[in-house]
Amino acid sequence: MKHTVVPLQAPSAVLPPLPSGSQVIDNDHIAAVFDEVADLLDIEDANPFRIRAYRNAARTLRALTFDVAKTLSRGEALPKLTGIGVDLAGKINEIVTTGDCSLRQRLRSTLPPGLVGLLSIAGLGPRRVKNLYHDLGIETAQQLCLAAQQGRIRHLPGFGERMEARLLSAAQKGIGKDRRLPLALVEPMARRLTEYLQQIPGVEQATTAGSLRRMRDTVGDIDILVVAAPSVDVTTQFISHPDISTVLVKGHARASVMLNSGMQVDVRIVEPAVYGAALVYFTGSKAHxxxxxxxxxxxxxKLNEYGVFRAKNRLASTTEVSVYQALGLPWITPELREDRGEVAAALAGHLPGLIELTDLKGDLHAHTHASDGGNSLEEMALAAQGAGLEYLAITDHSQSLRVAHGLGVEQLLKQIDQIDALNSRLQGMTLLKGIEVDILEDGNLDLPDDILGRLDLVVGAVHSHFGLTLRQQTQRLLRAMDHRYFTILAHPLCRLINERDPLNLDLPAIIKAAAQRGCCLELNAQPPRMDLFDLQCQYAKDEGVLISVNSDAHRTADFANLRYGVAQARRGWLEKHNVINTRSLTELKAWLVIKSPTTFRG
Structure with missing residues (x-):
């Protein structure tokens, strides 16, 4: 079964120093070797499928929750990993053993050594590096600066004066490739821009594409597709938007800009007749x-951004539906377009009926001002009801999380009484009594059984000791989940996007244990978390583990984040029945009763 998750951010093109002596080769180092191999193959115009294989392998390695080198050092074989067959597994073993692989060395020997350094400059990918090298002989960052200062780069196709200036600045400052940002932070930027574009006279439609339309949990740049007749000068009006700080490229059919936030935006203008084909193409993913x-x-x-063709006869292009139909396929929702079996499923008529936001009946993880939230019980209840929910679990932090003003026994007992009193007068909304109890270092829970047993549900979470070994961390969670009152494992990997890496954890073992114990795993929709990841949700689904899509709301506005959690669930192929909080309150309570303490060893 797959042991993978999506990457947290775009992989760096700069290979870390090769280990020596007793230094440990970690997953990131192996992934960096594969990324560089892919880049060098791309510069050489190698087979795109081969390039893609190395990039996919790098993503898989970065997302693993166990250390490959340590696994191999114990004499154990690698488990089956997505995108990593016998050949790549052999190269992983070679890198673990020697710190490098012969293929990378061979590729480096055939190209000027400075080209690898150019890949670390923002705005330069393998194709542009190849153009700079072949057309201008640029091999190093210093040569790039000189050529830019002399005005020679702007004349290359696809560059221009603005791009030249940006590359000069980036090369001089040594700026690396930008990080990917959380979806919830990028989407509002994109929405403002699309609304602005739609107001331009002559623009028929403006739609986000790329990873944003596929609702990936992180976004590297914003792609917008605009439908307009050739006579409409969209780009001139677009670049006057106040959020734009730098214009990188401007043409009649395309503009590329940098926002004040540092996010790059690419706008492409197409005619109505090819809108559907262009939307398929620019939505991606490349693998799909x-x-x-x-x-x-x-x-x-033949399929391209202009349509589906038989010889010179265009069969479809105006809508996405028509493009897929011309290929004998039903329309595939953007969230599934990652080449994870969606085409085969479409051909077989087995595409999942994905969960919708309106399927959620409740939220099983929320906080009040009793701990670190910003609103009262009643305010949170009414806000959840306003978001279309029928029930809400109040799960303030437990006592050991002092930074969040966690609740002790007396405080929690008081809150239980307050919830009962509030429920007696609420109409159309029910509060459930819960706690986000800390999982201590030894796997015990932060509150005694006689208190936990009085709650409707218990959400367990790790908030400390993130640096335990894989075995220690895994055993810690398994012991916690073995507890008789344990209901949901919150934000299982504890990652914070661009701030904290996932726990070193054998997640497949956790998922299998959840299936055995009858626990749920949370998909936490807080923008910095988005945890579980899409592939992990799909794995949990395959193992029969229910997912709880929760907002982890700390204030009334946070229920809006549920839509991002649902998007992540859809990317994980989850259907309504795979998510516990799509059940009615009656059905949920019945499930909580069935999941009785007698089924646990705790």
């Missing part, structure tokens, strides 16, 4: 696009 192009080739067709 390759898969459906292969499907087109099997049918004797």
């Amino acid at each position: 696009n390759i898969a459906i192009r292969q499907r087109a080739q099997k049918l004797g067709l």
